[in-house]
Amino acid sequence: MTNAFGGFVTTSPLSSHSHCSNTDLLSNILRDHFGPTVQTVADCLILRGAGSSTSNSRGGGMTLTQLLAMVRSRCRRNVPQERIRLVHRLNNGLKHEIEGDEAAVMTETCWKIRKTAGTEERGYVVDASVVRAALIVLIHHSMVRSTGVVNNSSNNSGKHSQVNSKIPFHSYVLDRDRVMCLPRYPRYVEYTRKWYEDHAAAIVEELLVGGRMGTAEVIHKTVEKICTSMDQDVASSMDDEVDDKKNTVSVKQEAVTPENITSITNAQLEEEEEEEQEQEVILTPQEKEELQKKLLKELRTLIDIGLVEAVPCIPLENQSQKDEDEGEAEFESPSKSNTVSGNKRSFSEVNDDENSTSTNKETTATKHTTTNMEDPYLTENPTLTKLLLQDKQNLSYFPPGTVWRANIQMFHDSIRAKSLGRLVSERYNDVVPHSGAIVTAALSFLAKHNHNLLQAQQKQQSKSQEECDPTTMITTNTTFLPDEILPYLPTETHTYFSNKTGGVRSNISSSLLTLSTFTYPAVVIEVEDVRGHPDGGRFEISTNSLVQHLRTRIVNQIIRDRHGHVASRICAILLSKGYLEVDGIADAAMVPAQDARDILHKLYRSKYVHLLNLQQTKRHDPKTAFYLWGISSTKALRSAITQDVCRALCNLRLRRQHEMEVGKAWFERAKESGDTDENENEEDKRAHAMFCSGLERLDNACWQLDETLMVLQDFGY
Numbered sequence: 001m002t003n004a005f006g007g008f009v010t011t012s013p014l015s016s017h018s019h020c021s022n023t024d025l026l027s028n029i030l031r032d033h034f035g036p037t038v039q040t041v042a043d044c045l046i047l048r049g050a051g052s053s054t055s056n057s058r059g060g061g062m063t064l065t066q067l068l069a070m071v072r073s074r075c076r077r078n079v080p081q082e083r084i085r086l087v088h089r090l091n092n093g094l095k096h097e098i099e100g101d102e103a104a105v106m107t108e109t110c111w112k113i114r115k116t117a118g119t120e121e122r123g124y125v126v127d128a129s130v131v132r133a134a135l136i137v138l139i140h141h142s143m144v145r146s147t148g149v150v151n152n153s154s155n156n157s158g159k160h161s162q163v164n165s166k167i168p169f170h171s172y173v174l175d176r177d178r179v180m181c182l183p184r185y186p187r188y189v190e191y192t193r194k195w196y197e198d199h200a201a202a203i204v205e206e207l208l209v210g211g212r213m214g215t216a217e218v219i220h221k222t223v224e225k226i227c228t229s230m231d232q233d234v235a236s237s238m239d240d241e242v243d244d245k246k247n248t249v250s251v252k253q254e255a256v257t258p259e260n261i262t263s264i265t266n267a268q269l270e271e272e273e274e275e276e277q278e279q280e281v282i283l284t285p286q287e288k289e290e291l292q293k294k295l296l297k298e299l300r301t302l303i304d305i306g307l308v309e310a311v312p313c314i315p316l317e318n319q320s321q322k323d324e325d326e327g328e329a330e331f332e333s334p335s336k337s338n339t340v341s342g343n344k345r346s347f348s349e350v351n352d353d354e355n356s357t358s359t360n361k362e363t364t365a366t367k368h369t370t371t372n373m374e375d376p377y378l379t380e381n382p383t384l385t386k387l388l389l390q391d392k393q394n395l396s397y398f399p400p401g402t403v404w405r406a407n408i409q410m411f412h413d414s415i416r417a418k419s420l421g422r423l424v425s426e427r428y429n430d431v432v433p434h435s436g437a438i439v440t441a442a443l444s445f446l447a448k449h450n451h452n453l454l455q456a457q458q459k460q461q462s463k464s465q466e467e468c469d470p471t472t473m474i475t476t477n478t479t480f481l482p483d484e485i486l487p488y489l490p491t492e493t494h495t496y497f498s499n500k501t502g503g504v505r506s507n508i509s510s511s512l513l514t515l516s517t518f519t520y521p522a523v524v525i526e527v528e529d530v531r532g533h534p535d536g537g538r539f540e541i542s543t544n545s546l547v548q549h550l551r552t553r554i555v556n557q558i559i560r561d562r563h564g565h566v567a568s569r570i571c572a573i574l575l576s577k578g579y580l581e582v583d584g585i586a587d588a589a590m591v592p593a594q595d596a597r598d599i600l601h602k603l604y605r606s607k608y609v610h611l612l613n614l615q616q617t618k619r620h621d622p623k624t625a626f627y628l629w630g631i632s633s634t635k636a637l638r639s640a641i642t643q644d645v646c647r648a649l650c651n652l653r654l655r656r657q658h659e660m661e662v663g664k665a666w667f668e669r670a671k672e673s674g675d676t677d678e679n680e681n682e683e684d685k686r687a688h689a690m691f692c693s694g695l696e697r698l699d700n701a702c703w704q705l706d707e708t709l710m711v712l713q714d715f716g717y
Contacts, residue, residue, distance in 0.1 A: 008658050012036060012123035013074045014043035021647035026179050028653055033182050034137060036123035041134040044070050045144070045174040061147040061171030068131050075124040077117045087113055135172065141211040142311075142405060143178050147171045177714065181408050183706055185209075188411045192307065200298045202226060204307065207406045212311050215398040216384055219295050226291065227283065289383050296387060299404075300397050306410040306451035311403040410451055416715050417443035420546045424515075424523055432511050434493045439515075439523065441488035442480055442541050449477055478543075479527050482508040482536040509536035521549035547715045551638060554711060558641055559608065566591055567599050571608060571631065579612055579630035600629050607640045642712045649705040656698040663691050 010031065016023045023046055031039040048062050048070065062070075118124035125131060138144040185208045193201035199222070206221050207213060213221070283291065302308040388394050417440045425436025482505050486494070497507040515524040522545040530537035560568040566589060573588045574580065580588070586596040603609045614626040631637050666688060 012040040012043045021643045025646045025650040038134045040123040061173045063169040072126050144172050212403045212405050309407040413447035437493040441485040444488045445485045479540045505536045512539045521545045574631045579628040652702050
C-alpha cells in the first residue's frame with residue numbers, strides 16, 4: 001500500500017518532536033510564507049527556547065554563532081575527515097596541472113562533497129551565508145527581534161578574555177505573536193479598505209508584504225501596484241468588449257463576401273493594435289505627482305492613527321565606543337571568532353570557511369560603499385525627492401533614513417474594539433441605544449492614545465542615560481472623558497445624541513453611567529463621580545470582563561460542538577462549583593449517572609477536566625477512595641481548547657497545502673491555456689469546479705479558526 005503523503009514534506013530537521021500544536025502551527029506558517037530554509041532557522045530558535053514571548057526577560061536568546069553551530073550539528077552530513085582531506089588535495093593538484101579558468105570550472109563542477117544530510121528543499125543548510133540571510137529575512141519582517149548585546153567573555157578565561165570582551169554579539173528571539181499574525185495580513189488590508197480609502201489599503205499591503213521599508217520605497221512600490229491594478233481593470237474591460245464584438249461578428253458573418261473580406265480583416269487588425277496600445281496605462285508626470293501627493297497624505301494619516309509606525313533602532317551597548325568593524329563582529333567568518341577564542345577546528349570547518357571568507361569580504365566592502373549612497377528610489381524620482389525634502393510638513397513627518405512597518409498591535413486593538421462593540425450592542429443595545437458605538441469609540445481612543453504614549457516613551461529611551469530620568473517613565477492610560485471620544489463616534493451616533501436634550505456630552509455621560517450598572521458582563525467602570533464633574537465624569541472600559549465573556553462563549557460553543565450540550569453544561573457546573581463526584585455532577589446536570597460518567601471520560605481524554613484521587617488510608621484501595629472531577633481554572637480549560645484549535649488549524653493548512661500539490665496540473669493548464677478554456681470536456685469542468693470549491697471550503701474553515709484563535713490568544717492585555 002503506497003503512502004499518498006510520501007513526497008509531501010512539511011517539517012525541517014530541527015522541527016519539534018513533542019508534537020506541540022502551537023509550535024507545529026508556527027513552523028508551518030513560516031514554511032508556507034518564507035520557505036524551508038527560514039523554517040529551519042526559526043525551528044532552531046524555538047528548539048533552543050528562544051521562541052517564547054517572555055524569553056527576553058529570561059535571557060533565552062541565541063547569537064548568530066550559536067544558531068549556526070546548532071543548525072550545522074543537525075543538518076551536516078557525517079563525512080570522514082580523511083575523505084575531505086583527500087578531495088582537497090586532489091583539487092589543489094588539479095589547479096596546479098590545469099591553468100586558467102578551466103581549473104576553476106572543473107573544481108566547481110566535479111570535485112565537491114555534499115555537506116548536508118538532505119536537500120535544501122527539505123530544510124538542510126550548513127552554509128553560514130544562507131543561515132545569515134534567513135535570519136535577516138526574519139528580522140526584516142519583524143519575526144525576530146534583538147534582545148540586546150551579549151559579550152562572550154563569560155565563558156572564556158586567560159589572555160583571550162580581554163580581546164573577546166570587546167566583540168559584541170546580538171542575541172535574537174523569535175516573536176511568536178508576530179508569526180501568528182502572518183495569515184491575518186489579508187484581514188488587516190480589508191480592515192483598512194473598509195474604514196479608510198483604497199490607497200491607504202494599498203500602502204498597508206505593501207508594508208505587510210515588504211516588511212520594513214523606507215518612505216520613498218513605500219510610495220514608489222505603491223504607485224507601481226496602483227498602475228498594475230489599473231492595467232488589470234482596463235484589460236478586463238477590454239476583454240468584455242472583445243467578447244461583445246465577437247458576438248456581433250458571428251451574427252454578421254453571413255453578410256461577408258469574398259470582395260470585402262480583405263478590408264474587414266485589415267480593419268480588425270488596426271483595431272486590435274489600437275486596443276493593445278490603449279490597454280497599457282501610462283500616467284503623465286502631473287498625474288503621477290498628484291498620486292504621490294495623495295499617497296503621502298494617506299501615509300501621514302496612517303501614521304497619525306497608529307496603523308504605521310517607525311521601526312525602533314536595535315539596542316547597542318557602549319555604542320559611542322564601538323566602531324563599524326566591531327559592530328559587524330558577529331557576522332564575520334567563524335575562523336576569526338575561533339582564533340580569538342583559541343579553540344581548535346576540524347579540517348572540514350577550515351575548508352568551509354575558505355569559501356565564506358571571500359563572501360564576507362565582499363559584504364564588508366559593499367557595506368562601506370553603500371552607506372554613503374543616496375536612496376535609489378529618490379534618485380529615480382525627482383518629483384518624489386522634491387515632495388519629501390522640500391516640503392516642511394513631509395520633512396517633519398518623514399525624516400531622512402526613517403524605516404516604516406505596519407503596527408500589528410494597533411490593528412489588533414482596532415479589531416478588538418469593533419468586536420467588543422458588537423458584543424455590547426448585542427447585549428445592551430435595547431436598553432442603552434448606540435452602546436456598542438460608544439464602547440468602540442472609547443477603545444479606539446485609548447488605543448491611539450496609548451500608541452502615542454509608547455512612541456514618546458521610545459523616543460525618551462533612545463536618549464542618552466544622562467537625559468533619561470527613570471522617574472518620568474510614561475505609563476499607559478485606561479481612562480477617558482466623554483469629550484475625548486467624540487471624534488471617534490460615528491456620524492449617526494453623534495447626530496442622535498446631539499438632537500437629544502442636554503447635548504452630546506451630557507447624553508454620553510448618562511449612557512456610560514447606565515452601562516456601569518451592568519454586571520454580566522461588566523462594561524464600564526465609573527472612575528470619577530459624574531455628579532458635579534466639570535467634564536461629565538471619568539470612565540474606564542472593563543476590557544478584561546468583556547474579553548472574558550467573549551472567550552467563555554467561544555469555549556462553551558466549542559465544547560458543545562465537539563461533545564454535546566450536556567458536556568458544556570458539566571464544564572460550566574465544574575467551573576462554578578469546583579470538584580464534585582459523579583453523582584453530584586449528574587444531579588446538577590440533570591442527567592443519569594452513567595451518561596455523566598461517559599461524558600466525563602470523554603472530557604478527560606480531551607484534557608478538559610482532570611480526576612482527583614483521594615485515599616482514606618495509607619494503602620491504595622480503589623473501593624474506599626473518593627474520585628472527584630474538576631477543572632483547575634478557566635485559564636487551564638481555555639489553554640486546552642486553544643491547543644485543539646491550533647491543532648485543527650495546522651491540520652487544515654496541511655490539507656490545503658497537500659491539495660495544492662496534488663492540483664498543480666490545474667494551475668499549469670490554466671496558465672498555458674491563456675484565453676482559451678483549459679477544460680476540454682464536461683467531466684474536466686466538473687472536476688475543476690469540485691477542486692476549486694474544496695479549496696474554498698478549506699480557506700473558509702482556516703479563516704474562521706484563525707479568527708477564533710485571535711480571540712482566545714490575542715484579545716487580552
